[in-house]
Amino acid sequence: MTTPIEAVRWSPAADAVRIIDQRRLPEHYEERDLRTLDEVVEAIQTLSVRGAPAIGVCGAIGLAVVAATATSDPGAFPQELRRMATAIRDARPTAVNLAWAVDRVMARVESLADRATILAVLREEATRILDEDRAMCRAIGEHGSALISDGARILTHCNAGALATGGMGTALAPIYVAHAKGHRVAVFADETRPLLQGSRLTAWELARAGVPVTVISDNMAASVMRSGMIDLCIVGADRIAANGDVANKIGTYGVAVLARHHGIPLYVAAPTSTIDPATATGADIVIEQRSPDEVAVPFGHRIAPVEAAIHNPAFDVTPAELVSAIITDTGVFRAPYRFG
Numbered sequence: 061m062t063t064p065i066e067a068v069r070w071s072p073a074a075d076a077v078r079i080i081d082q083r084r085l086p087e088h089y090e091e092r093d094l095r096t097l098d099e100v101v102e103a104i105q106t107l108s109v110r111g112a113p114a115i116g117v118c119g120a121i122g123l124a125v126v127a128a129t130a131t132s133d134p135g136a137f138p139q140e141l142r143r144m145a146t147a148i149r150d151a152r153p154t155a156v157n158l159a160w161a162v163d164r165v166m167a168r169v170e171s172l173a174d175r176a177t178i179l180a181v182l183r184e185e186a187t188r189i190l191d192e193d194r195a196m197c198r199a200i201g202e203h204g205s206a207l208i209s210d211g212a213r214i215l216t217h218c219n220a221g222a223l224a225t226g227g228m229g230t231a232l233a234p235i236y237v238a239h240a241k242g243h244r245v246a247v248f249a250d251e252t253r254p255l256l257q258g259s260r261l262t263a264w265e266l267a268r269a270g271v272p273v274t275v276i277s278d279n280m281a282a283s284v285m286r287s288g289m290i291d292l293c294i295v296g297a298d299r300i301a302a303n304g305d306v307a308n309k310i311g312t313y314g315v316a317v318l319a320r321h322h323g324i325p326l327y328v329a330a331p332t333s334t335i336d337p338a339t340a341t342g343a344d345i346v347i348e349q350r351s352p353d354e355v356a357v358p359f360g361h362r363i364a365p366v367e368a369a370i371h372n373p374a375f376d377v378t379p380a381e382l383v384s385a386i387i388t389d390t391g392v393f394r395a396p397y398r399f400g
């Protein structure tokens with residue numbers, strides 16, 4: 061039995077957010093403690109901590125940690141707390157879990173005036189969000205494992221595993237549960253350009269857990285599907301609109317188109333905290349644009365000329381019609397979606 065991955069949690073002294081630095085995997089396993097507002101924001105923006113549920117948990121614990129460093133002047137404290145909350149909430153725009161978690165902890169303290177009480181309630185609510193996230197991952201695993209038969213060959217994109225959540229993951233949770241039940245499963249991990257979350261992170265955590273995993277470059281997915289090597293696809297989500305459109309890591313849409321063409325089911329696995337009823341359709345989802353260097357100079361090695369323009373959206377939207385079902389902590393939903 062390997063020890064569980066804890067991508068984001070309280071530090072042992074509960075004075076920091078402890079994260080696994082995902083920029084360094086798979087070569088180096090290193091944990092970091094985040095104590096200041098700048099550290100929390102920087103860790104989220106640089107993908108040191110990443111994945112929709114994980115940045116939500118990091119945002120909530122991070123706010124509880126940095127709020128304790130805010131002014132003790134009772135007149136200025138509420139305004140400084142709001143400024144900190146906004147900075148963390150806005151660190152990345154697409155994954156709704158971040159805004160959801162920060163709004164949730166802030167809503168708990170809205171009517172409170174006493175600084176010490178506010179700090180205590182922020183900690184309590186952040187801990188609850190972490191605990192709930194763990195439980196939601198486990199429930200997704202249980203619901204989703206029913207879709208995985210013995211011998212299933214599963215393609216996934218990006219990393220929606222333990223590294224992306226406070227618990228055992230979303231897209232990978234059904235795989236972990238099926239594997240633990242003794243089902244033979246084989247995973248094909250898209251490497252996921254440009255930041256390689258699939259090869260660096262998904263392959264690392266599956267191999268560590270003893271789940272057979274094969275890395276393919278993104279442009280191999282079509283031929284692998286055509287060769288009959290894939291039975292189903294499971295991916296995560298950063299935001300699910302009310303109509304079932306799904307924002308997830310760039311390339312997910314392509315996988316969904318390919319899966320439909322080859323008659324392969326594509327499942328999206330996500331906790332309730334990723335469903336955004338306030339967003340009507342995928343067209344309303346803000347897609348994060350990231351640095352051109354991630355494409356042109358990946359991992360410090362230039363692979364495109366400086367003269368070339370670079371387009372680097374971090375996410376795309378898969379229309380609901382290409383999604384076979386959405387696996388959540390409360391069950392498996394199919395269109396037309398009425399998430400309960």
Ligand code: MRU
Binds near residue numbers: 111219230295298
């Ligand atoms: O940019 P990232 O690495 O944070 O993107 C992560 C993804 O797109 C995941 O698939 C998604 O957040 C689901 S994580 C359970």
